[in-house]
Amino acid sequence: MIPxxxxxxxxxxxxxxxxxxxxxxxxDWALLMTRAQQGDSIAxxxxxxxxxxxxxxRALRRLRTNHDAEDGVQDVLLTLHAIRHTYDxxxxxxxxxxxxxxxxxxxxxxxxxxxSNRETVLDHEIDIADEHAKADANAEHPALLRAIDALPAxxxxxxxLLKLRDMSLREAAQHSGQTIGALKTATHRAMTTLRAVMQRxxxx
Amino acid sequence: MNExxxxxxxxxxxxxxxRRMMRPVPRALAWLVLASVLLGALxxxxxxxPDLVLRLRGTMFDLELCGxxxxxxxxTLAAFMLCLPDRSRRWLLAPLPGLVLWLTTIGTQCASGWVxxxxxxxxxxxxxxxxATLLLASLPLSLSLVLLLRxxxLLAPLPxxxxxxxxxxxxxxxxxxxxxxxxxSMMILAFNLGILLIAAGIATAxxxxxxxxxxxxx
Numbered sequence: 001m002i003p004x005x006x007x008x009x010x011x012x013x014x015x016x017x018x019x020x021x022x023x024x025x026x027x028d029w030a031l032l033m034t035r036a037q038q039g040d041s042i043a044x045x046x047x048x049x050x051x052x053x054x055x056x057x058r059a060l061r062r063l064r065t066n067h068d069a070e071d072g073v074q075d076v077l078l079t080l081h082a083i084r085h086t087y088d089x090x091x092x093x094x095x096x097x098x099x100x101x102x103x104x105x106x107x108x109x110x111x112x113x114x115x116s117n118r119e120t121v122l123d124h125e126i127d128i129a130d131e132h133a134k135a136d137a138n139a140e141h142p143a144l145l146r147a148i149d150a151l152p153a154x155x156x157x158x159x160x161l162l163k164l165r166d167m168s169l170r171e172a173a174q175h176s177g178q179t180i181g182a183l184k185t186a187t188h189r190a191m192t193t194l195r196a197v198m199q200r201x202x203x204x
Numbered sequence: 205m206n207e208x209x210x211x212x213x214x215x216x217x218x219x220x221x222x223r224r225m226m227r228p229v230p231r232a233l234a235w236l237v238l239a240s241v242l243l244g245a246l247x248x249x250x251x252x253x254p255d256l257v258l259r260l261r262g263t264m265f266d267l268e269l270c271g272x273x274x275x276x277x278x279x280t281l282a283a284f285m286l287c288l289p290d291r292s293r294r295w296l297l298a299p300l301p302g303l304v305l306w307l308t309t310i311g312t313q314c315a316s317g318w319v320x321x322x323x324x325x326x327x328x329x330x331x332x333x334x335x336a337t338l339l340l341a342s343l344p345l346s347l348s349l350v351l352l353l354r355x356x357x358l359l360a361p362l363p364x365x366x367x368x369x370x371x372x373x374x375x376x377x378x379x380x381x382x383x384x385x386x387x388x389s390m391m392i393l394a395f396n397l398g399i400l401l402i403a404a405g406i407a408t409a410x411x412x413x414x415x416x417x418x419x420x421x422x
Contacts (some may be wrong), residue, residue: 039221047213074211081215083355085222086288099289103359 025050031094037084048077055101062105063112072108076101148190149198155190158183228284228291232352235352239345243379247339250333250383268309270383272374274302279371283349286357286363296363299370306328306374334384 029047036044052073059072079100087096095202149161162183173180225231236418259265278299285295349368 035215035261037222037224038221039219041216041219044219045216047210048207048216052208052212070208077208077211077215079358082291083358086225086355088224088227096290100359103289180312 025119026092026094029097030089033084034089034094035086037087037089048080051097052077055096055204059105059108060096062109066142068112069113072105075108076104078184088142143201144194147194147201149196152194154178155193156188158186159190159194162187228288228342229281229414231352232280232284235284235313235348236277237350239276239280239375242344243341243375246337246379247382248335252382253384256382257377268306269378270305271302271306272378272381274304274376275299275374276371278302279367279374279400281362281368282367283371285351286360286367287353293360293363296367299367299374302374303370310387334380335384337380338376341379342372345372345375 029051032047032050036047047057050103054074055073056069059069059076060066063069063072080097083100087093130144148156148164151159158172158178161167162169167175169180169183172178172183176183178186226234253259278301282295285291285298286293337378346368347370353364353368
């Protein structure tokens with residue numbers, strides 16, 4: 001008999017390939033997480049990239065829109081990062097990850113529901129807006145954009161993130177790397193400048 | 205998706221090593237030992253109640269103390285377990301047996317009319333001193349638990365807050381019962397429930413998840 005070619009299947013072969021692959025992947029993630037706890041940024045980046053599709057699938061199941069789901073994924077990643085010291089390498093990684101994901105996504109769902117409760121569909125009466133106001137807004141739009149472009153870099157970024165992209169202060173702080181206090185100050189200064197500029201450009 | 209990729213880049217850049225959290229059972233035991241030392245010091249400073257030896261001969265009093273101790277142990281263990289994402293929610297039941305025993309014994313004593321029999325003399329033990337003992341016992345314990353369990357606000361704030369509150373209330377009631385002769389009155393029940401509700405309220409307020417956990421790191 002050729003060595004390694006027994007008539008009976010080896011115990012390893014009894015495990016379905018897909019299951020084996022899943023187990024290998026989970027072990028791999030546990031190892032990457034352990035290395036991340038030791039400060040290995042390459043292992044951490046690889047882990048976060050590999051778990052993102054799984055998180056995205058979970059998020060899409062819980063949250064309705066792609067945008068909300070992506071926010072949910074980011075929230076889970078941020079939470080995982082904040083509590084990465086709580087992972088115990090003696091325990092499996094995936095249940096730990098999925099428990100974080102479930103709790104954050106449920107929280108995201110609650111936020112989404114609160115937000116949708118606050119939002120109201122505009123009825124057609126409001127759609128018939130004042131044409132003059134519309135015309136004014138259109139006329140002011142390029143001037144406003146020019147005024148924003150002319151702002152100092154920090155103020156411009158604050159306005160773009162908070163007013164044009166409608167981010168929260170916390171999101172804008174994360175995005176820009178500025179503190180919330182700095183963003184508030186920059187926004188206040190920018191608004192004062194813009195108000196003054198728009199007053200000057202308004203036809204008398 | 206680009207933003208997520210950008211976030212991954214930012215999170216993994218210059219990643220600092222972290223000190224892994226101790227397992228929950230040793231953490232809970234360490235906290236219980238420290239809390240017991242604090243309560244012991246408080247009891248020494250305040251002085252034990254004069255009728256303690258006599259009262260310890262009574263079964264109901266012993267059961268009440270056992271109930272408090274079990275609630276403290278169960279609540280602490282539950283809080284340290286529930287603050288981890290992958291532990292069963294059933295840990296929330298851990299303080300229940302002690303809590304039932306404790307509250308039942310208080311109820312029974314109240315019903316059997318200890319106050320009417322004159323075992324409690326509030327004039328010798330002014331209520332302000334009791335309040336001071338309660339505050340001295342519960343505030344450091346609550347604050348230390350809030351500090352140790354702070355990351356739970358992102359995961360399961362309410363169960364953790366309730367377990368921790370049960371534990372602190374039991375500890376504070378234990379200190380009160382050992383130092384002051386006001387057991388067997390409705391007062392202690394009101395105090396204990398008050399402490400539990402205040403501790404739960406504070407812990408829940410602090411534990412409410414933020415919109416984004418970003419300030420936790422960096």
